[in-house]
Amino acid sequence: MAAAAGVSKSLVSLVLQGSAQVGEARRRAVLDAVADLGYRPTRPAQVAPALRSRTVGVVLNDLRNPWFVDLLEGLTTALDGGGSTPLLSDSLTMQRVGRSSVRALVDCGVDGLVVVGTTSEEAAVLAVAADLPVVLAGTTEPRLPLGDVVVNDDVAGARSATEHLIELGHRRLAHLRGPGDIGALRLQGFREAVDHGGLTAGHRVDAGGRTEESGYAGARRLLTGSPRPTAILAFNDIAAVGAMSAAADLGIAVPEELSVVGYDDTSLAQIRHLSLTSVDNGNFAVGAQAGRFLVERIADPSLPARRFIVPTRLVVRGTTASPRT
Amino acid sequence: MAAAAGVSKSLVSLVLQGSAQVGEARRRAVLDAVADLGYRPTRPAQVAPALRSRTVGVVLNDLRNPWFVDLLEGLTTALDGGGSTPLLSDSLTMQRVGRSSVRALVDCGVDGLVVVGTTSEEAAVLAVAADLPVVLAGTTEPRLPLGDVVVNDDVAGARSATEHLIELGHRRLAHLRGPGDIGALRLQGFREAVDHGGLTAGHRVDAGGRTEESGYAGARRLLTGSPRPTAILAFNDIAAVGAMSAAADLGIAVPEELSVVGYDDTSLAQIRHLSLTSVDNGNFAVGAQAGRFLVERIADPSLPARRFIVPTRLVVRGTTASPRT
Numbered sequence: 001m002a003a004a005a006g007v008s009k010s011l012v013s014l015v016l017q018g019s020a021q022v023g024e025a026r027r028r029a030v031l032d033a034v035a036d037l038g039y040r041p042t043r044p045a046q047v048a049p050a051l052r053s054r055t056v057g058v059v060l061n062d063l064r065n066p067w068f069v070d071l072l073e074g075l076t077t078a079l080d081g082g083g084s085t086p087l088l089s090d091s092l093t094m095q096r097v098g099r100s101s102v103r104a105l106v107d108c109g110v111d112g113l114v115v116v117g118t119t120s121e122e123a124a125v126l127a128v129a130a131d132l133p134v135v136l137a138g139t140t141e142p143r144l145p146l147g148d149v150v151v152n153d154d155v156a157g158a159r160s161a162t163e164h165l166i167e168l169g170h171r172r173l174a175h176l177r178g179p180g181d182i183g184a185l186r187l188q189g190f191r192e193a194v195d196h197g198g199l200t201a202g203h204r205v206d207a208g209g210r211t212e213e214s215g216y217a218g219a220r221r222l223l224t225g226s227p228r229p230t231a232i233l234a235f236n237d238i239a240a241v242g243a244m245s246a247a248a249d250l251g252i253a254v255p256e257e258l259s260v261v262g263y264d265d266t267s268l269a270q271i272r273h274l275s276l277t278s279v280d281n282g283n284f285a286v287g288a289q290a291g292r293f294l295v296e297r298i299a300d301p302s303l304p305a306r307r308f309i310v311p312t313r314l315v316v317r318g319t320t321a322s323p324r325t
Numbered sequence: 326m327a328a329a330a331g332v333s334k335s336l337v338s339l340v341l342q343g344s345a346q347v348g349e350a351r352r353r354a355v356l357d358a359v360a361d362l363g364y365r366p367t368r369p370a371q372v373a374p375a376l377r378s379r380t381v382g383v384v385l386n387d388l389r390n391p392w393f394v395d396l397l398e399g400l401t402t403a404l405d406g407g408g409s410t411p412l413l414s415d416s417l418t419m420q421r422v423g424r425s426s427v428r429a430l431v432d433c434g435v436d437g438l439v440v441v442g443t444t445s446e447e448a449a450v451l452a453v454a455a456d457l458p459v460v461l462a463g464t465t466e467p468r469l470p471l472g473d474v475v476v477n478d479d480v481a482g483a484r485s486a487t488e489h490l491i492e493l494g495h496r497r498l499a500h501l502r503g504p505g506d507i508g509a510l511r512l513q514g515f516r517e518a519v520d521h522g523g524l525t526a527g528h529r530v531d532a533g534g535r536t537e538e539s540g541y542a543g544a545r546r547l548l549t550g551s552p553r554p555t556a557i558l559a560f561n562d563i564a565a566v567g568a569m570s571a572a573a574d575l576g577i578a579v580p581e582e583l584s585v586v587g588y589d590d591t592s593l594a595q596i597r598h599l600s601l602t603s604v605d606n607g608n609f610a611v612g613a614q615a616g617r618f619l620v621e622r623i624a625d626p627s628l629p630a631r632r633f634i635v636p637t638r639l640v641v642r643g644t645t646a647s648p649r650t
Binding site: 094108212267 | 378380388389391393394397398401402405410411412413414415418419421422423424429430432433537541566567569570573574592593596597598599
């Protein structure tokens with residue numbers, strides 16, 4: 001397998017241990033090779049129903065960003081319908097003490113795992129997926145030979161948000177892109193709308209990350225550049241809130257001088273004082289479908305990998321308006 | 326026991342099942358009687374170390390309010406130091422499908438339970454506390470014969486926040502009070518500062534709850550009354566953000582025409598765009614101490630009940646200023 005990835009055995013070992021010493025490109029090459037070759041399971045043994053724990057592990061990625069709450073409600077509802085109970089663990093909190101949420105949940109004897117959102121534990125997920133039913137919700141990574149994926153339509157969601165800005169009259173649009181596959185899909189949606197609107201020359205893209213800090217820093221770079229964009233689509237709500245703070249610090253009024261759009265329609269976007277235009281990613285439906293998939297996969301671990309895409313809906317609030325002429 | 330509480334057996338039964346049909350006062354009477362008389366455990370059996378699961382259940386109260394994140398980090402660190410792993414469950418999410426987080430965690434075989442914040446599962450906590458080590462973190466309820474309590478100094482925290490407002494020159498102060506024991510303690514701190522400042526006649530108190538919605542509604546009542554307060558101390562950050570939204574909707578500028586103070590110093594308060602003055606409740610320390618208590622109590626369930634109080638610190642940000650003269 002190391003040969004297939006064109007890398008050394010020790011690099012594979014480092015990546016599978018989740019080492020921070022390995023750069024993104026090499027890490028990605030190894031994980032793709034693992035998915036293609038290394039860990040493809042023989043058909044997993046079905047656990048007899050009487051021996052199941054009736055619990056399911058849920059791996060969260062960051063409790064500070066409340067984007068996952070509706071997803072978790074949908075998931076809990078579907079799991080309950082299937083006679084299972086979710087147990088939660090947060091990767092960020094566990095990794096601060098050098099532990100893995102995936103391992104903690106697996107050691108606990110869960111019947112299956114739901115990975116919620118872009119995870120920092122890709123290698124651990126890949127390793128357990130050979131022996132345990134896994135469903136990804138709100139993320140497409142890591143690629144699993146026998147895992148189901150439930151995501152919202154990120155391309156369409158980002159495209160509709162960008163079209164909203166173009167319809168308002170914006171001509172200098174910017175995107176604060178996020179990490180991973182989901183970041184690439186939302187960027188693609190933004191680009192499709194920009195190209196379709198004939199605004200290819202005028203748009204800008206900068207790294208916005210998925211935290212308030214990174215959104216603030218990215219927006220600051222965009223807003224101090226020239227020409228200044230009149231509208232920003234951020235990767236998610238919390239980065240969009242960072243962008244709003246950057247605008248406030250620079251004396252740029254939202255929405256009069258700058259429109260800002262988030263993504264995920266979290267409780268943060270819905271706070272009246274923020275009133276952030278955002279893309280509702282249908283997270284309750286994402287979670288509910290992920291729960292149904294996992295219940296089915298626990299009953300029959302040899303099911304082929306499935307993918308389900310939930311439609312999105314733009315929610316227009318107070319942070320978007322026509323640009324000043 | 327029903328006789329001791331002055332209520333019927335069927336009422337006790339309803340309360341212990343967590344029925345929503347029972348009013349607050351009667352529920353409280355029953356739970357107090359349960360704590361005093363009914364469920365006082367004989368010295369719980371110590372589980373042999375080899376038979377322990379090395380997992381601890383953590384009962385969260387509402388994932389939408391990120392106040393507990395630092396507490397969870399402190400808790401995870403201390404549990405890890407004691408060789409235990411936290412498993413999380415959220416009461417609000419579980420109760421939406423008619424389930425109990427407490428039961429789910431106990432059924433999973435955890436060695437002990439940490440109840441984080443004011444819980445909606447008091448009866449279930451009381452019921453399991455007879456057989457399982459329990460520690461309360463950030464809440465004093467329900468009263469447990471053999472459970473430890475770790476809280477911040479709510480009286481001192483609310484008093485220091487109120488003194489800050491008085492020092493800024495505010496004379497018409499209002500408090501949006503929250504539920505339960507913690508609500509009563511923060512109200513006491515507010516009242517002590519108001520009385521000490523000779524402002525007893527000018528202050529007002531209204532129910533503010535612990536959500537954005539309830540904070541919004543409470544602040545709206547205060548701000549449309551006469552005379553209008555120039556400063557509001559809310560029960561927590563998210564209710565304070567609701568109060569900021571109410572002010573914005575009424576065209577009242579924060580902090581020029583209204584100062585607002587939250588409590589908990591959550592990630593919400595720290596968002597630059599909100600920049601909310603708040604009380605840092607030392608939550609990392611609260612969580613760490615709760616973890617240490619639980620590790621000790623699992624080793625020796627007969628330890629007497631202990632209480633640990635963590636000092637608070639006022640964090641002044643952009644929502645407080647001197648009133649317009």
